[in-house]
Amino acid sequence: MNKSAFTWVTLSLLFPLILAKRNFCHKTATVHRWVSQNGFHRSLQTSIHIPWNLTGCIILLEEKFPSGAFVDPDELARDRKNGVNCVLQHIDVEAFEPKSKPFRVYSYSMPITSGQTEVRITLPFHLRYHEAGPKDKEVVLVQPSLLASCPYLPGEVVQNCPGWSEGPAPCVYCSHELCDWTHLPYSSNELEVSLNVPVGNSDHGGVVMVVTAFTLILATIYLIFTVQKSAKKNR
């Protein structure tokens, strides 16, 4: 075989592979996010459409929560049917917003099955009481990081594409050790989710305090008077 024929054979064998990789690397996932329920107890729903074959791999959604919201670790531990949600730091579920800090929540999918193109993650969370003020406050959930890894397929890695970065994140599931995860590119309908939090009106503080105190005192005088009158009547 002469040199040019060899080159053509090699290129014709490699071309489909090169084309496949270009197709793979040019694809992006699609992430839809929405919050169900109202009030202080919500559920963050995330639907991820994955255009790649990631059979056996695990998707990880890393959410950055602000101080105005929290997740209940015990609640997350109770519901692990469709995936695993967890936090790796202490969460004070009773603290108000001014005394709380932002934190990260890790949502792991189950291993992707053959032919699976959608991953659905449900994350229950709650809004904290915020400091009283003249108007309601806002809590914003910023865009998450979408990661993938194939810990159960030794030797396999998520396709390494130019521009795709790797970064550390807790190993499966919710380990305190860090592993390398591949950041997957995605597009989303809503990069940020904004929620309204009702707060008490601080302008009413004085009146509320005085009225409460008077009510307590007057009620006590009335009750003591009635009790003593009843006791005297029955002697």
Place this chain on the structure above:
Amino acid sequence: MLEAVRSSIQGVERHLLRALALRLALVALTGALDAHLPVKYTDVDYLVFSDAAAHVADGRSPYLRHTYRYPPLLAWMLVPNLWLHPAFGKVLFSVADVTVGLLVNRLLLAGGFEAATAASFAQAWWLNPVSVVICTRGSADALTACLVLAALLAAQRSRPGLAGLLLGTAVHLRLYPVVLGFNFLAACSSNLARFRLILAGAVSFGSLTWISWLVYGHEFLEHSYLYHLDRRDARHNFSPLFYPLYLLGAKAAWLGTLSLVLQAALILSVAVAFAKRKADLPFASFCACAIFVAYNKVVTAQYFIWFLSILPACAPRFRVSSTRALVLSAIWLVTQLTWLLPAYLLEFQGLNTFMLIWLYSLAFFVVNVFVLAELAASYQPAPPPHNTTRPKPRTVRR
């Protein structure tokens, strides 16, 4: 007479079994209800108890469970939730709740009431929707209520040692029965009885607390007792104090102190007025618990069991017509319900109803005081004992 009492007791046992069946049926349904309702039937506290019991079953501290603020004894009692069935705790609380009714019956019999009256008021407890719902939702307060009523029965039967043992155990489980201590002491007939009461109470409370401290150390004291002594929860609840504490924080802390002082003054006033005879001890205890709850910085629905469980044991001594009793009950219930609506709208719909919730809390507090005052005004103390001889009035012959 004995036959009538025996037959009445058997009749009471039939009603007791029916009451238990009602509660167990509701417990069986709660799993299905919780799967479909956005607002769960099961109390959040029940999940806390169950998670704490799971930690204990794995050899860990129950205090690893966030918001577990109870003695470890409760978590130990609920370990069968893991071994038998998750609803075991609810069954246990339902049995305790039904036992409350039986103790009411026995208290009224010991107080000299007719068997039919004692049975009626026991039934009133067994059919009371508030008690049925609270125990089947998984509230553990029926356990403490049982111990308090048993202590009242022991005091009625002149057994101060037993009363002290039971009261001390109740205080270990939940701190609130400590407000009844002064009433029990006032009702004792002699200093020896008072000594026995205090000694037995100290032994039961002390030994249970010491064992818990030995096993779990300072975290037991911190979560089970110290947390409650300094609790300042500014989230919405039935207490009108929540809103000034939320709006003003430390600037409104003096309101908490004021409430505590007024609470203590009232409880003392009631003890002096009504607790001198053991037959009136149930009413004095009812008043003390009702005042404690009404003036507390945090009031939730499960606290109502603290005084509602004692109410049937003193209700026959209220000189109120059925209509008036119904009106007072209706006012009490309706003000509760009016509070629940804006609270639901805030917590589950995100509407800003803070001012409304506070106004209804204030109204509920006023209603609690009003109803208590009406009951105090209508209370007819127990007649003096039959062997008390009174000097006959002298007749002067002209």
